[in-house]
Amino acid sequence: MKSWLTRSARVEELEKRVRVLEQDVVELRRHNLRLAELTDVVEELLVPLASRDDAAASAAIEKFTKSL
Amino acid sequence: MASSDLVRTVDDDGILLDATEDTVVDVLVDDRRVWSFWSLRDTVDDEGLRRAPWPKALRKFLDGRARFTVRETVSGRVLFDDELAFGTSTAPIAIVGRHGEPLSLDKDGRLSATFDVRDASQTGPLLDAIEEVLGVLRELGVGAFPAYGTLLGAVREGNLLGHDSDADLGYVSTETTPVDVVRESFRLQREIGARGYRTHRYSGAAFKVEVAEGDGVVRGLDVFGGFFDDGRLYLMGEVGQEFREDWIFPLGTCTLADRTLPAPAVPEKLLEAMYGAGWRVPDPAFKFEKDPHTQAQLNGWFRGTQVDLRRWDRFYSGRRRKLPRGRASELAVLAHEELPADVHVLDVGAGRGRDAWYLARQGRTVTAYDYLPHAATAVRKQAEKKGLALDVRRLNLLEIRSVLGEGARVAHEPGQRAILAGHVLDATYAPGRQGFIRFARMALRGGGRLYASFWTGKAHDLNHVWPIAMADVVSLIEQNGGSILHASESVVPRKSGAEVGVGRVVAQWA
Numbered sequence: 001m002k003s004w005l006t007r008s009a010r011v012e013e014l015e016k017r018v019r020v021l022e023q024d025v026v027e028l029r030r031h032n033l034r035l036a037e038l039t040d041v042v043e044e045l046l047v048p049l050a051s052r053d054d055a056a057a058s059a060a061i062e063k064f065t066k067s068l
Numbered sequence: 069m070a071s072s073d074l075v076r077t078v079d080d081d082g083i084l085l086d087a088t089e090d091t092v093v094d095v096l097v098d099d100r101r102v103w104s105f106w107s108l109r110d111t112v113d114d115e116g117l118r119r120a121p122w123p124k125a126l127r128k129f130l131d132g133r134a135r136f137t138v139r140e141t142v143s144g145r146v147l148f149d150d151e152l153a154f155g156t157s158t159a160p161i162a163i164v165g166r167h168g169e170p171l172s173l174d175k176d177g178r179l180s181a182t183f184d185v186r187d188a189s190q191t192g193p194l195l196d197a198i199e200e201v202l203g204v205l206r207e208l209g210v211g212a213f214p215a216y217g218t219l220l221g222a223v224r225e226g227n228l229l230g231h232d233s234d235a236d237l238g239y240v241s242t243e244t245t246p247v248d249v250v251r252e253s254f255r256l257q258r259e260i261g262a263r264g265y266r267t268h269r270y271s272g273a274a275f276k277v278e279v280a281e282g283d284g285v286v287r288g289l290d291v292f293g294g295f296f297d298d299g300r301l302y303l304m305g306e307v308g309q310e311f312r313e314d315w316i317f318p319l320g321t322c323t324l325a326d327r328t329l330p331a332p333a334v335p336e337k338l339l340e341a342m343y344g345a346g347w348r349v350p351d352p353a354f355k356f357e358k359d360p361h362t363q364a365q366l367n368g369w370f371r372g373t374q375v376d377l378r379r380w381d382r383f384y385s386g387r388r389r390k391l392p393r394g395r396a397s398e399l400a401v402l403a404h405e406e407l408p409a410d411v412h413v414l415d416v417g418a419g420r421g422r423d424a425w426y427l428a429r430q431g432r433t434v435t436a437y438d439y440l441p442h443a444a445t446a447v448r449k450q451a452e453k454k455g456l457a458l459d460v461r462r463l464n465l466l467e468i469r470s471v472l473g474e475g476a477r478v479a480h481e482p483g484q485r486a487i488l489a490g491h492v493l494d495a496t497y498a499p500g501r502q503g504f505i506r507f508a509r510m511a512l513r514g515g516g517r518l519y520a521s522f523w524t525g526k527a528h529d530l531n532h533v534w535p536i537a538m539a540d541v542v543s544l545i546e547q548n549g550g551s552i553l554h555a556s557e558s559v560v561p562r563k564s565g566a567e568v569g570v571g572r573v574v575a576q577w578a
Contacts, residue, residue: 025368026364026368028368029246029365029367029368029369030368030372031247032245032246032247032250032272032368032369032370033246033247033250033272033369033370033372033373034468035247036246036247036248036250036251036254036272037250037467037468037469038468039247039251040251040254040469041468041469041472041473045472045473045476049476054480057480058477058480061473061476061477061480062477064469064473065461065462065470065473065474065477066261067257067258067261067262068269068462068464068467068469068470068473
């Protein structure tokens with residue numbers, strides 16, 4: 001009886017760990033889209049915004065938001 | 069009249085069949101296919117027989133007379149054929165769209181101008197567009213080819229599938245990680261948009277290119293990205309399985325109507341991955357059996373920026389041409405009373421623009437932001453006509469690029485700003501609230517104020533919103549640099565008799 005209980009408890013513990021791992025995997029997968037979005041913002045907006053040309057910065061932002 | 073043992077009756081309640089095997093059947097009205105379904109999968113039990121109720125989209129047309137035919141799709145065997153009358157009208161039943169174009173249900177159950185009712189002069193422009201977009205993608209370094217239903221039509225029938233209503237393109241990237249596949253898809257959309265096409269993004273790896281055809285019908289051309297990873301092919305939005313690269317590369321050709329187009333090296337293998345081993349047998353009522361693991365992978369990597377978009381679109385469809393009625397919200401009135409006249413109000417989650425309209429009429433400069441900016445079409449047009457300072461713009465709180473792009477845009481403008489957020493925090497979920505607060509931080513830096521209202525209590529009759537606790541809103545604001553000026557909760561009776569809590573917060577950023 002005791003060994004059965006131990007085994008059941010172990011299975012329960014493993015199921016719990018699998019659930020946690022699944023959640024971790026989901027979270028990690030989500031970073032792909034986030035990272036791609038952030039990279040895109042940097043690539044498209046950083047240089048025009050860093051320039052001192054106000055009109056060029058506004059135009060770059062407008063072009064970027066329209067392209068989404 | 070022709071009928072068989074299989075179809076018992078066709079009447080107001082739908083089609084009654086005596087079916088024991090699952091077979092796909094077409095329903096024709098005056099010799100034109102309008103609907104296809106599976107005799108078991110898509111029917112319900114009716115005292116031992118099977119009933120296929122009329123789809124809602126078709127039911128509204130059933131007032132008048134027409135010849136109804138039910139036939140087996142594959143064998144062509146006629147199971148029912150008779151003149152029938154529905155409703156009270158004696159006029160012929162015409163299942164047509166606004167411009168008189170014949171409509172039928174496509175494989176997704178949408179009423180569309182499917183290809184089987186369109187002649188060469190009508191499909192020609194779409195084929196032109198397919199070639200053009202394939203050409204643009206080639207110039208951009210991507211070898212794309214017809215995919216999904218369009219590839220199926222080309223390989224099996226040498227033509228567009230009759231029951232299809234859009235065209236799909238796919239490509240397999242040379243990139244090998246989802247993040248780079250997404251970046252490439254962003255670049256492709258931007259380049260195609262720069263060539264004058266309207267585009268719309270579905271996910272990190274798929275977007276639609278809109279093509280206006282000769283008769284004014286706008287068709288979607290979907291561009292799906294894919295990639296190989298360690299011997300597995302992933303193609304948005306359904307494929308994820310072991311696949312040999314030489315089944316894709318080098319690309320071969322296929323024939324679609326009179327055009328020769330690129331195709332995967334062994335298109336049959338890709339069709340099997342998309343539709344299963346039975347892809348050679350026509351099935352106008354095909355439904356994808358989604359593999360849960362592949363879906364979890366594709367969802368995690370690429371999706372999550374369009375949550376509930378379709379539901380909101382349905383919610384607003386039909387209303388967007390009408391000016392919103394009723395008084396402005398108490399929140400909008402409060403903001404107007406408290407804010408100096410020259411403060412630019414950003415109405416986030418403006419919906420049809422009732423509050424934005426009110427504020428603009430008070431002489432304020434207003435930007436109405438929404439996930440679906442076309443919901444405020446009527447308000448935008450009226451404001452334009454009256455010369456009011458009301459702008460309508462898209463803001464997707466679930467899309468980092470949208471939040472940062474708009475955030476940068478408004479932060480770059482001179483002057484003071486305030487955000488009005490009536491039932492936004494409770495209409496989205498945690499990632500949307502993060503997007504909202506990020507936008508607020510950017511827009512309100514330097515003394516800007518936030519006016520927010522949201523449901524706080526439980527209620528069973530709320531549409532499209534999920535109550536959120538006051539403490540959660542307060543901590544969201546405070547953790548993101550805002551100071552609470554006012555926070556209150558009141559109980560409001562609903563028409564249904566239920567009572568709900570309404571929270572109101574005014575906050576300011578230094």
